[in-house]
Amino acid sequence: MKNSQLYKGSLNTIIMKLLEENGRMYGYEITQKVKVITKGELNITEGALYPALHKLEADGLLDVEVERVDNRLRKYYKLTESGEKETVNRLNELEEFIKNMQSLVNPSPNPDLQF
Amino acid sequence: MKLDATQIEYIRDYIDAFDVKYYELREEFLDHMILRVEEKMQGSDVAFIRAVMDAKEEFGPNGFKKIMIERERYLTKQYKARYQQVLRSYFKFPTIIVSMLIAIALFKIAGMFQHPVKLLVILVFATTLLSLGELLLSLKFRKIAMQPLLKVSVFFKSFSLNLIMVNMCMSLNFFNDGSINSPVIIACFSVLATVSVMGCLSYRKLRKEVITDVKRLYFS
Numbered sequence: 001m002k003n004s005q006l007y008k009g010s011l012n013t014i015i016m017k018l019l020e021e022n023g024r025m026y027g028y029e030i031t032q033k034v035k036v037i038t039k040g041e042l043n044i045t046e047g048a049l050y051p052a053l054h055k056l057e058a059d060g061l062l063d064v065e066v067e068r069v070d071n072r073l074r075k076y077y078k079l080t081e082s083g084e085k086e087t088v089n090r091l092n093e094l095e096e097f098i099k100n101m102q103s104l105v106n107p108s109p110n111p112d113l114q115f
Numbered sequence: 116m117k118l119d120a121t122q123i124e125y126i127r128d129y130i131d132a133f134d135v136k137y138y139e140l141r142e143e144f145l146d147h148m149i150l151r152v153e154e155k156m157q158g159s160d161v162a163f164i165r166a167v168m169d170a171k172e173e174f175g176p177n178g179f180k181k182i183m184i185e186r187e188r189y190l191t192k193q194y195k196a197r198y199q200q201v202l203r204s205y206f207k208f209p210t211i212i213v214s215m216l217i218a219i220a221l222f223k224i225a226g227m228f229q230h231p232v233k234l235l236v237i238l239v240f241a242t243t244l245l246s247l248g249e250l251l252l253s254l255k256f257r258k259i260a261m262q263p264l265l266k267v268s269v270f271f272k273s274f275s276l277n278l279i280m281v282n283m284c285m286s287l288n289f290f291n292d293g294s295i296n297s298p299v300i301i302a303c304f305s306v307l308a309t310v311s312v313m314g315c316l317s318y319r320k321l322r323k324e325v326i327t328d329v330k331r332l333y334f335s
Contacts, residue, residue, distance in 0.1 A: 026146070026147075027143065027146075027147050028146070028147045028150040028151065045173050045174075045175065046147065046173045046174045046175075046178065047173070047174050047175030047178045047181070047182070050143070050174075050182045050186075051181075051182055051185045051186075054182070054185065054186045054189050054190075055185075055189050057189075058189035058190060058192060058193040059193075060193075064332065065332075066332045066333065069146075070117075072123070072142065072145060072146055072149070073142040073143075073145075073146065074146050075139075075142070075143050075146070
């Protein structure tokens with residue numbers, strides 16, 4: 001993952017957002033989707049993806065379905081009802097965070113602070 | 116490109132070499148590895164073995180094992196939280212009325228006997244044995260294709276040790292001389308016996324949930 005430390009805290013939110021948009025997805029599909037959306041800039045490693053998916057599942061935010069595809073099992077993840085609500089909250093938090101970061105990186109001159 | 120059956124079998128054996136002992140995880144890793152290897156070999160001259168090793172690299176050093184241990188930890192936490200949630204529900208309105216009535220009934224019934232505390236200890240002992248029985252019942256679905264199922268194994272492991280310890284404590288108590296018969300002690304043991312009965316019901320409920328989930332995912 002490029003700049004992995006910057007993305008690390010947002011991995012769960014990224015996964016939840018993708019599941020909100022796509023309904024249900026399997027692990028490999030998530031890594032590919034992220035790669036396509038970010039034009040290869042962000043590469044989620046399997047070592048980070050699966051613990052995140054398993055944690056979200058244990059927290060009751062994700063549900064799983066298993067299907068037989070090409071004579072093997074494929075595990076699909078989808079948001080639960082509480083997962084859908086949590087996605088909205090986390091996206092709001094993330095937007096707020098991005099806004100704050102933008103203010104810090106590119107501070108606009110505040111007339112109140114001018115002498 | 117699609118991998119053939121021999122190549123898929125090779126990846127399966129490769130994953131097994133890393134001691135991935137649970138069916139669910141092995142199948143999930145297998146599907147992921149196959150797709151990744153197919154992607155790596157698509158339109159390039161990367162050798163199959165190289166592609167498998169590269170695909171494994173993306174799981175990180177000790178990746179399979181690390182993911183497996185974390186999964187066990189999350190699941191244990193999930194089951195313990197769910198157990199506490201179910202148990203607490205018996206002590207919330209309106210169910211608490213039933214729980215209180217059971218405690219009062221136990222107090223009254225035990226008072227009619229010569230050794231009331233001993234009687235209540237036997238009851239706690241019996242209910243913890245029943246709870247252990249509930250855990251053992253789950254083991255009927257512990258394996259699929261000769262491999263242990265993570266959810267059932269973790270469910271059993273999360274609670275069995277605690278229950279065995281409670282049972283041992285209760286059996287030690289059973290051998291006391293039975294002379295402690297103050298109403299306060301009897302009341303305390305009545306509450307303990309009630310909690311134990313509710314605990315047993317909670318294990319039963321949780322066991323049914325786990326098995327229903329496992330059946331839905333892997334036995335349907």
